[in-house]
Amino acid sequence: MTWRDERLATDTNVFRDKLSDLRGHQMRVVTFHFPPRIFMEEDEDRASPVMYGVDIEVVRALTEALNFTVDFRRPSDGEMWGWEQDNGSWTGLMGDLQRRKADIGVADLYIMEHYFTIIDMSVGGG
Template identity: 30%
Template sequence: MQYTMFNPPSTDRPENYNRHKFRLVENEHFPHMSAERQSEEPGTLLHHRDSIGTRVIQAMSSSLNFTYEVREPMDGQWGMELEGGNWNGIVKDLQREEGDICLDLTVTPQRYQVIQYTGAYIQQSIVILSSKPRPLPEYMSLIRPFEC
């Protein structure tokens, strides 16, 4: 199943956030997001380590002149729809405006209905690899003619 996202062009694109402090809500998910927890408390602040997401947010921060702090969601979850239309995890924190941005959250049809996504900034193709099989010996050509 493929999902198509439509993001209409915006004419309201700030070029300078004047050092505004954004609240990122993230779960560690290497190599996309790597972070060190500041404490064992739920929702603790995270210290970014070098990762794809760290490089993206640092480039954005520098280019658009903003600062940020990173914390994990209060319940440590990514975001699933619960009974009654409520959510948990990162999605809940974004809905309640307890966080402003998340850099690494898979698009699902359910999440797409309740939070705003940008276009994807990274595509990932994961495959399973093995060595190429060796050709069969010539004497097998009569038994398996298409495999030699």
């Protein structure tokens, strides 16, 4: 409720929901070939690999529900999930998320406490 023109208005949305419509923003999604959840097939006629699998379809469903586009990428250093180095930085998918080279990481990730220092994890899963 807000005060407007000397009366209390209840139809004004002061705090617009910023997560229900991402307005076509392109999200960088880092993932890798990991059957049976994620498949990447190279095609020399295409610039990017053909991607499919349960996890990929979940991301595609989210693009429709939340109105965003995706740019699927492999981890920039060629690692898969990655590992924590002595200096606290990560390699692989986790490293790309830590360094903000990607917005979303899609892989068969287990909920592990040390991940929470660098990523937020979604609720649910397959």
